[in-house]
Amino acid sequence: MSNTKPAGPKTRKTRNSELSKAEILHAAQVEFSSCGFDGARVSRIAQAAGVNINLVYHYFGNKEALFIAVMEAAYITIRTHHKYLELLRLDPVDAMTELVRATFDLFADNPHIIGLLSSENMHGAKHIRQSDQIRNLYNPLLETIRETLDRGESKGLFRSGIDAVELFISINAECYFYLSNQHTLGFILHRDLTSAESRARRKDHVVDVILSFLRAHGNS
Amino acid sequence: MSNTKPAGPKTRKTRNSELSKAEILHAAQVEFSSCGFDGARVSRIAQAAGVNINLVYHYFGNKEALFIAVMEAAYITIRTHHKYLELLRLDPVDAMTELVRATFDLFADNPHIIGLLSSENMHGAKHIRQSDQIRNLYNPLLETIRETLDRGESKGLFRSGIDAVELFISINAECYFYLSNQHTLGFILHRDLTSAESRARRKDHVVDVILSFLRAHGNS
Amino acid sequence: MSNTKPAGPKTRKTRNSELSKAEILHAAQVEFSSCGFDGARVSRIAQAAGVNINLVYHYFGNKEALFIAVMEAAYITIRTHHKYLELLRLDPVDAMTELVRATFDLFADNPHIIGLLSSENMHGAKHIRQSDQIRNLYNPLLETIRETLDRGESKGLFRSGIDAVELFISINAECYFYLSNQHTLGFILHRDLTSAESRARRKDHVVDVILSFLRAHGNS
Amino acid sequence: MSNTKPAGPKTRKTRNSELSKAEILHAAQVEFSSCGFDGARVSRIAQAAGVNINLVYHYFGNKEALFIAVMEAAYITIRTHHKYLELLRLDPVDAMTELVRATFDLFADNPHIIGLLSSENMHGAKHIRQSDQIRNLYNPLLETIRETLDRGESKGLFRSGIDAVELFISINAECYFYLSNQHTLGFILHRDLTSAESRARRKDHVVDVILSFLRAHGNS
DNA sequence: GATGAATGAGGTTTCATTCAT
DNA sequence: TATGAATGAAACCTCATTCAT
Numbered sequence: 001m002s003n004t005k006p007a008g009p010k011t012r013k014t015r016n017s018e019l020s021k022a023e024i025l026h027a028a029q030v031e032f033s034s035c036g037f038d039g040a041r042v043s044r045i046a047q048a049a050g051v052n053i054n055l056v057y058h059y060f061g062n063k064e065a066l067f068i069a070v071m072e073a074a075y076i077t078i079r080t081h082h083k084y085l086e087l088l089r090l091d092p093v094d095a096m097t098e099l100v101r102a103t104f105d106l107f108a109d110n111p112h113i114i115g116l117l118s119s120e121n122m123h124g125a126k127h128i129r130q131s132d133q134i135r136n137l138y139n140p141l142l143e144t145i146r147e148t149l150d151r152g153e154s155k156g157l158f159r160s161g162i163d164a165v166e167l168f169i170s171i172n173a174e175c176y177f178y179l180s181n182q183h184t185l186g187f188i189l190h191r192d193l194t195s196a197e198s199r200a201r202r203k204d205h206v207v208d209v210i211l212s213f214l215r216a217h218g219n220s
Numbered sequence: 221m222s223n224t225k226p227a228g229p230k231t232r233k234t235r236n237s238e239l240s241k242a243e244i245l246h247a248a249q250v251e252f253s254s255c256g257f258d259g260a261r262v263s264r265i266a267q268a269a270g271v272n273i274n275l276v277y278h279y280f281g282n283k284e285a286l287f288i289a290v291m292e293a294a295y296i297t298i299r300t301h302h303k304y305l306e307l308l309r310l311d312p313v314d315a316m317t318e319l320v321r322a323t324f325d326l327f328a329d330n331p332h333i334i335g336l337l338s339s340e341n342m343h344g345a346k347h348i349r350q351s352d353q354i355r356n357l358y359n360p361l362l363e364t365i366r367e368t369l370d371r372g373e374s375k376g377l378f379r380s381g382i383d384a385v386e387l388f389i390s391i392n393a394e395c396y397f398y399l400s401n402q403h404t405l406g407f408i409l410h411r412d413l414t415s416a417e418s419r420a421r422r423k424d425h426v427v428d429v430i431l432s433f434l435r436a437h438g439n440s
Numbered sequence: 441m442s443n444t445k446p447a448g449p450k451t452r453k454t455r456n457s458e459l460s461k462a463e464i465l466h467a468a469q470v471e472f473s474s475c476g477f478d479g480a481r482v483s484r485i486a487q488a489a490g491v492n493i494n495l496v497y498h499y500f501g502n503k504e505a506l507f508i509a510v511m512e513a514a515y516i517t518i519r520t521h522h523k524y525l526e527l528l529r530l531d532p533v534d535a536m537t538e539l540v541r542a543t544f545d546l547f548a549d550n551p552h553i554i555g556l557l558s559s560e561n562m563h564g565a566k567h568i569r570q571s572d573q574i575r576n577l578y579n580p581l582l583e584t585i586r587e588t589l590d591r592g593e594s595k596g597l598f599r600s601g602i603d604a605v606e607l608f609i610s611i612n613a614e615c616y617f618y619l620s621n622q623h624t625l626g627f628i629l630h631r632d633l634t635s636a637e638s639r640a641r642r643k644d645h646v647v648d649v650i651l652s653f654l655r656a657h658g659n660s
Numbered sequence: 661m662s663n664t665k666p667a668g669p670k671t672r673k674t675r676n677s678e679l680s681k682a683e684i685l686h687a688a689q690v691e692f693s694s695c696g697f698d699g700a701r702v703s704r705i706a707q708a709a710g711v712n713i714n715l716v717y718h719y720f721g722n723k724e725a726l727f728i729a730v731m732e733a734a735y736i737t738i739r740t741h742h743k744y745l746e747l748l749r750l751d752p753v754d755a756m757t758e759l760v761r762a763t764f765d766l767f768a769d770n771p772h773i774i775g776l777l778s779s780e781n782m783h784g785a786k787h788i789r790q791s792d793q794i795r796n797l798y799n800p801l802l803e804t805i806r807e808t809l810d811r812g813e814s815k816g817l818f819r820s821g822i823d824a825v826e827l828f829i830s831i832n833a834e835c836y837f838y839l840s841n842q843h844t845l846g847f848i849l850h851r852d853l854t855s856a857e858s859r860a861r862r863k864d865h866v867v868d869v870i871l872s873f874l875r876a877h878g879n880s
Numbered sequence: 881g882a883t884g885a886a887t888g889a890g891g892t893t894t895c896a897t898t899c900a901t
Numbered sequence: 902t903a904t905g906a907a908t909g910a911a912a913c914c915t916c917a918t919t920c921a922t
Contacts (some may be wrong), residue, residue: 017885036342039258042913052887057914117404118338122256125403138408165409166425169398176401177393183345184337188358189385205386213432237902262896272904274898283896457881476782478699482917492883494919503917557844558778562696565843578848605849606865613837618829621836623785624777628798629825645826653872677906702892712908717893 021059023049028056028070033115037067037123068127071120074113075134081106087144092152093211099145100210104175104203114180142168152214159216170213174206241279243269248290253335257287257343288347291340294333295354301326307364312372313431319365320430324395324423334400362388372434379436390433394426461499463489468496468510473555477507477563508567511560514553515574521546527584532592533651539585540650544615544643554620582608592654599656610653614646681719683709688716688730693775697727697783728787731780734773735794741766747804752812753871759805760870764835764863774840802828812874819876830873834866 027048031040042063046053060066085102087095107114120128128134145164152158178185182193192198247268251260262283266273280286305322307315327334340347348354365384372378398405402413412418467488471480482503486493500506525542527535547554560567568574585604592598618625622633632638687708691700702723706713720726745762747755767774780788788794805824812818838845842853852858 121401121403125407173393173397177397181341183341187345209433213429217437561841561843565847613833617833617837621781623781627785649873653869657877
């Protein structure tokens, strides 16, 4: 019967809860990441999700709780992304190369993560601070990095004395900053950083930077 | 000193005027950088500056124009900071070392720049796009980097084929990201990144990363 | 007991139905009396009753109808309470003493009545106005008071010319106000009016006030 | 100049702050007392005061703070009303008569006080609890009552052992309840309690009740 | 009879901004 | 130059209520 109608703007009414919730969460992810927490509008989220604004409050309580839900989903994306890396099976150089490339892809393929983290830092990380899940998210990866550094050092491939945390920050910095600041950088550098070519080039560059740093050399 | 003048029609007021304007600009810098454009409140800026809120509108027109004024002041800070670098007088390795350290100090000593750039990127750089001054700000520095790379290559100190823009982005990434994301990083890495020791260590690390990348080696 | 029946088509549901309805009514009584009509929340009533909020609408139609149902139940409580008074069997002084004590106990033992009446007066009695049952509730009691006053006067125990309605109001005033305003009174009088001792004392005091007023004296 | 115009709906714009504030406070008094805190609407207050709704927030902060301001104004009315009673100059019987009549008039002439107190009691007096001014408002009056009771007892006019606080509550109860519950009482008693005659009669009745209670008699 | 999904109206509050002096 | 008064738009959120099953 509903087929006879030409499918209005959005054939609602007969909807299922999980779907609505998922659509709200997705719309919130887009809105929060592109506008930040303060710039985000709950009404736009509702509209983009195709639901009544009150449903947002019904399912998530308030704007802040919705933001936290979005942050947790983002960190789940990160964990899932890293989980499929099997760095310990690879030789140290390949493992590190793979880690850098995966980190770059993580941000490139999930650009909302950058907007969310940017907003979260402006707020002193007060939202994610409530989540123990997030707190310990990177522990396994850091441990893997340490082991890989050790293996590389044992084999004489990497230099010794590298701090895993500093390395982790550097890898992320090289990938994240390029994307997070692409608008201001593109403007002052007179270069389009958003093209596929630019990104591919950047990815190679980042691998180069990190691997150069790791590699053992006679003189350094 | 103001007593020596015969108190012309507007002398005292003019002086207050300049003072008020400067105080508004300073307060706006603090507010915009710590809250972002959307989170910033014009009323808080006025209060922090110790002036009536209407003065803000009187001097700057509206919130957006005030933000642009703050951005321009920030870029003046950047230019001034770089102007005193005399990289061409130094040998290539020292010049690059100096550039990296200066970049780090620029962000560390002027933390508001990070908040402002972060907010500006969330808005697609739409505010600074209006300023040609800003557009060409980095041209001289990029030229200097190119020359230094050339000199280093000629002397066999640096490897060849390095792209000045990618290098510039990497240097900034290593310095900026550490500070811009210190809250979320500190949380997930269980490490305090705000201490003086951490920062000093980070600065050395960044120099190490960049110089390792630049240096010519037999095998790479 | 419900097992003995062969579980007719709706037996269990019917029983739950009556139970649910009673629980809703009870929860509504608590909510309306402690928050007033405007402060009351239908959702809280449903939650306190342990039922889905739609059941409230299913059984009672809307918030206002539910309030009226609660008011009618309250007046049934009042009538029941007074029905067991057999004032005409007692001598006039005992009858009046008993009436005063019963009135005090009515409010003390059913504190929700006070909240409900307070709210209803704020709304100009518009809800109870629809109920004829309530309209004539007090007729019998007033008639009893008149007869008792007459008997007392005939016996020379009470003075003459006492208006039954004014007396009724005074008795209720003395009992009701102490309880209805106990929070503000307790605050400005620096005295706890909620203790059992305070209440017992108040009850004696009220009897004293009313009986003093009724008693015939040479000089008045 | 403004005289030439036919005085539109409400000639605003050129308004003075104190006036606006006073008008808001007055409108709030009316709204809160007739609807209670929960039933009151800030928008109606603004409309009644003839001001933009935001001015209400500008001057008073929020709904609750406005309510507290209204409560404090109400208690100032009470204090002012009692201040002009010079009970200590009158003989005890006249003093008590005067006190009762003044209490009745206080509520009859300032009916908003009843609505406010009714609402405040529904909220457990949480708003006035913040005000020490209000807390000690009645101390002088209670002291005066005690002195008057003593004087009356010394002269053999009043009986002994009367508790000033209980007496105070009774006087207020007799006056307040008649007015606070006039809608429900009028309905169930089939009598109009709002007419001037009814009120005058009630006032005499209340004096009678209280004085009968106070008076010393041989037998009691 | 009972429930989860969904909504419309409207409430309080915030905030950038303008008006008038 | 500087300020207090005032406002419009819109944000977040609440709540009674209905829909569809």
